[in-house]
Amino acid sequence: xxxxxxxxxxxxxxxxxxxxxxxxxxxxxxxxxxxxxxxxxxxxxxxxxxxxxxxxxxxxxxxxxxxxxxxxxxxxxxxxxxxxxxxxxxxxxxxxxxxxxxxxxxxxxxxxxxxxxxxxxxxxxxxxxxxxxxxxxxxxxxxxxxxxxxxxxxxxxxxxxxxxxxxxxxxxxxxxxxxxxxxxxxxxxxxxxxxxxxxxxxxxxxxxxxxxxxxxxxxxxxxxxxxxxxxxxxxxxxxxxxxxxxxxxxxxxxxxxxxxxxxxxxxxxxxxxxxxxxxxxxxxxxxxxxxxxxxxxxxxxxxxxxxxxxxxxxxxxxxxxxxxxxxxxxxxxxxxxxxxxxxxxxxxxxxxxxxxxxxxxxxxxxxxxxxxxxxxxxxxxxxxxxx
Amino acid sequence: xxxxxxxxxxxxxxxxxxxxxxxxxxxxxxxxxxxxxxxxxxxxxxxxxxxxxxxxxxxxxxxxxxxxxxxxxxxxxxxxxxxxxxxxxxxxxxxxxxxxxxxxxxxxxxxxxxxxxxxxxxxxxxxxxxxxxxxxxxxxxxxxxxxxxxxxxxxxxxxxxxxxxxxxxxxxxxxxxxxxxxxxxxxxxxxxxxxxxxxxxxxxxxxxxxxxxxxxxxxxxxxxxxxxxxxxxxxxxxxxxxxxxxxxxxxxxxxxxxxxxxxxxxxxxxxxxxxxxxxxxxxxxxxxxxxxxxxxxxxxxxxxxxxxxxxxxxxxxxxxxxxxxxxxxxxxxxxxxxxxxxxxxxxxxxxxxxxxxxxxxxxxxxxxxxxxxxxxxxxxxxxxxxx
Numbered sequence: 129x130x131x132x133x134x135x136x137x138x139x140x141x142x143x144x145x146x147x148x149x150x151x152x153x154x155x156x157x158x159x160x161x162x163x164x165x166x167x168x169x170x171x172x173x174x175x176x177x178x179x180x181x182x183x184x185x186x187x188x189x190x191x192x193x194x195x196x197x198x199x200x201x202x203x204x205x206x207x208x209x210x211x212x213x214x215x216x217x218x219x220x221x222x223x224x225x226x227x228x229x230x231x232x233x234x235x236x237x238x239x240x241x242x243x244x245x246x247x248x249x250x251x252x253x254x255x256x257x258x259x260x261x262x263x264x265x266x267x268x269x270x271x272x273x274x275x276x277x278x279x280x281x282x283x284x285x286x287x288x289x290x291x292x293x294x295x296x297x298x299x300x301x302x303x304x305x306x307x308x309x310x311x312x313x314x315x316x317x318x319x320x321x322x323x324x325x326x327x328x329x330x331x332x333x334x335x336x337x338x339x340x341x342x343x344x345x346x347x348x349x350x351x352x353x354x355x356x357x358x359x360x361x362x363x364x365x366x367x368x369x370x371x372x373x374x375x376x377x378x379x380x381x382x383x384x385x386x387x388x389x390x391x392x393x394x395x396x397x398x399x400x401x402x403x404x405x406x407x408x409x410x411x412x413x414x415x416x417x418x419x420x421x422x423x424x425x426x427x428x429x430x431x432x433x434x435x436x437x438x439x440x441x442x443x444x445x446x447x448x449x450x451x452x453x454x455x456x457x458x459x460x461x462x463x464x465x466x467x468x469x470x471x472x473x474x475x476x477x478x479x480x481x482x483x484x485x486x487x488x489x490x491x492x493x494x495x496x497x498x499x500x501x502x503x504x505x506x507x508x509x510x511x512x513x514x515x
Numbered sequence: 516x517x518x519x520x521x522x523x524x525x526x527x528x529x530x531x532x533x534x535x536x537x538x539x540x541x542x543x544x545x546x547x548x549x550x551x552x553x554x555x556x557x558x559x560x561x562x563x564x565x566x567x568x569x570x571x572x573x574x575x576x577x578x579x580x581x582x583x584x585x586x587x588x589x590x591x592x593x594x595x596x597x598x599x600x601x602x603x604x605x606x607x608x609x610x611x612x613x614x615x616x617x618x619x620x621x622x623x624x625x626x627x628x629x630x631x632x633x634x635x636x637x638x639x640x641x642x643x644x645x646x647x648x649x650x651x652x653x654x655x656x657x658x659x660x661x662x663x664x665x666x667x668x669x670x671x672x673x674x675x676x677x678x679x680x681x682x683x684x685x686x687x688x689x690x691x692x693x694x695x696x697x698x699x700x701x702x703x704x705x706x707x708x709x710x711x712x713x714x715x716x717x718x719x720x721x722x723x724x725x726x727x728x729x730x731x732x733x734x735x736x737x738x739x740x741x742x743x744x745x746x747x748x749x750x751x752x753x754x755x756x757x758x759x760x761x762x763x764x765x766x767x768x769x770x771x772x773x774x775x776x777x778x779x780x781x782x783x784x785x786x787x788x789x790x791x792x793x794x795x796x797x798x799x800x801x802x803x804x805x806x807x808x809x810x811x812x813x814x815x816x817x818x819x820x821x822x823x824x825x826x827x828x829x830x831x832x833x834x835x836x837x838x839x840x841x842x843x844x845x846x847x848x849x850x851x852x853x854x855x856x857x858x859x860x861x862x863x864x865x866x867x868x869x870x871x872x873x874x875x876x877x878x879x880x881x882x883x884x885x886x887x888x889x890x891x892x893x894x895x896x897x898x899x900x901x902x
Contacts, residue, residue, distance in 0.1 A: 129530070129692075129753075129754065129757040129758065129761070130530065131529060131530025131531060131532075131533065132527075132529050132530065133526065133527070133528055133529070133536075134526065134527035134528075134529060135526045135527075136523060137524060139520065139521065139522045140519075140520070140521035140522075141520050141521075142516075142518060142519050142520070142521060142773070142774065143516070143517065143518025143519060144518060145518075145775075146518065149520075184564030188880070201819065216533075254864075305516075336755070337753075337754040339738055339741060339742070339754075339758050340735065340738045340758050340761055340762055343733075343735075343737050343738060344731055344734045344735075346730075346734065347727065347730030347731045347733065347734045348727065348730075349732075350730050351726055351727045351730060354726060355726070366516075366724075367516065367726075370516040370774075371516065371724075371726050371727050372728055374516070374774070377729055378727075383770075386529070387529065387530075387639040387757075387761070461868075
């Protein structure tokens with residue numbers, strides 16, 4: 129096990145009606161709030177009205193930034209910073225999924241940064257201080273509600289990059305699974321694929337002696353497999369929604385990655401797909417993952433895939449190693465298909481044209497991963513296999 | 516899944532030489548420290564000298580409370596409070612296992628309490644404020660390094676009771692697995708049993724829909740089973756010591772219990788054994804656990820034991836339910852025996868004499884548990900079965 133420093137300071141209020149803590153928790157930070165949200169689904173489910181009512185009853189002043197995009201853009205971040213500065217905002221409350229929360233985080237960091245906000249996306253070391261962030265989660269997927277990272281897109285440069293700072297972790301997040309009852313089937317599916325991808329990125333690793341972390345990763349994968357389809361078939365199944373929601377947070381808050389070398393190469397490859405084609409992140413991950421697995425499978429890594437197949441998919445351990453590995457990868461692909469997710473790039477409108485450019489950009493910061501290091505030609509091979 | 520509020524604020528510095536952060540972390544709280552430790556094993560391994568050296572080099576003033584007992588006594592707590600008040604201590608640093616850390620926690624709480632410290636053990640609601648606590652862990656067992664509870668013994672009343680307050684959670688804990696290399700075989704065994712018991716107390720529950728938590732609990736149990744014997748046979752096996760150490764913290768910091776109804780009846784029964792006979796806590800737990808399991812097994816609970824047997828012990832799921840359950844319990848008992856732990860009360864010097872008195876005292880705050888509620892006659896039956 130590698131050395132690590134563990135700090136997960138975000139408070140989570142989990143369950144039905146937990147929004148009751150909102151006013152009290154906000155007041156720990158101040159009473160001037162920027163409310164950040166996306167396309168208006170929070171209005172449809174009555175959550176927006178509920179929040180405004182709480183604000184009004186508790187003398188909390190608020191300003192709004194709405195229309196944050198599914199792949200949140202730097203232009204929205206800039207708008208948010210402007211509102212915060214003009215109105216001396218004390219806390220940014222993101223209500224939505226990961227995109228909304230990511231946007232809020234970078235607004236919070238940009239508030240204290242003198243230059244243009246894209247600088248702190250390109251180079252997180254320029255972040256020194258962050259306005260307090262909080263979230264009310266309405267989509268189980270990115271884990272942004274409990275981690276310190278954010279991914280922002282710059283359409284001018286086709287850039288989609290991750291940044292982060294410890295103070296970008298929300299002070300608190302409210303996780304009420306009933307807010308995800310109305311999430312459409314395709315987004316539930318993509319969210320589940322996103323959660324699973326976060327787990328894969330830290331599960332497949334050169335660190336062999338992180339037994340505990342690996343067994344926990346398998347616990348989370350089994351939860352996604354057990355409830356992914358159920359949440360699609362029965363959108364108001366509280367048990368399914370609750371398990372997926374809590375899994376989304378634990379998948380990426382550090383619990384599974386502390387003490388391990390981590391990978392994150394599928395995410396880096398997918399970010400190019402979303403940046404160039406604006407596709408749904410979880411869909412891109414689900415398409416690429418089985419192909420990455422096949423590409424990463426070799427004599428050095430086969431035991432990891434056997435462990436995955438046996439412990440997660442219940443494959444008989446007494447077969448040929450490579451057969452077990454291939455079977456585990458096949459089951460992974462079949463699971464994503466069973467959720468109704470497309471299984472090829474062409475199905476989501478991506479052809480060969482930009483693959484080479486995307487492969488170069490995906491590796492512009494250097495090789496991806498260490499479990500199976502990927503350079504631009506490797507990434508191109510994986511993109512092509514996924515066509 | 517039940518509603519819950521998650522907050523685990525303790526920072527963990529995990530790994531070799533992590534003591535390097537000590538001075539910096541202390542200085543976040545002040546520079547006047549009470550150093551709390553037990554019988555002197557920290558001197559044998561050179562840890563005491565190392566700490567004193569860090570104190571001296573960093574102008575940290577310190578006072579000492581040594582000789583804290585394996586079942587820490589209220590008399591030690593009172594001594595510690597006295598030292599803290601006289602010297603205006605700003606942080607209490609416990610160096611040792613759970614007993615030492617528990618003692619430090621109640622000293623910290625007692626510092627701000629006007630009456631006798633036993634009052635705040637009897638009634639945790641009397642705790643309002645706590646001096647900052649920190650720990651350097653030298654024994655993987657209680658999880659006190661990352662939770663907010665403490666157990667204190669009063670020999671005058673044969674009382675051994677748990678208390679707690681959110682601010683009793685350490686500000687930081689240093690977990691260097693090499694500090695456990697010299698832990699004797701019997702204490703390694705008892706520590707492993709203690710960790711497993713913490714997991715059992717929250718794993719066996721009436722809450723059926725906490726799938727994620729149950730799979731994580733199994734992950735931790737498998738880690739104990741995989742490394743318990745190894746750490747005994749190869750005391751300097753870093754991988755084994757590291758996995759057990761991190762498991763000890765995660766077993767009881769809330770991760771497994773959030774969202775569930777929990778049990779804690781074996782702990783309550785064992786506390787009487789330690790209070791009356793001063794036996795090692797983990798040994799008492801290992802002796803009682805299989806008997807509690809057999810007693811708790813019935814038509815309402817059999818599925819939980821089947822899940823345990825299949826997922827943790829790899830028992831074929833296609834057999835008779837009760838056979839699987841009994842087999843799982845048998846494997847549990849055999850595992851504890853394989854660690855060299857006695858399997859009956861008589862072996863640790865406990866006869867029939869006080870069983871009835873202990874059973875009454877164990878249930879003096881009401882029935883134990885909800886998965887299988889136990890009144891005094893039930894507890895007596897379990898004690899007798901364990902003779």
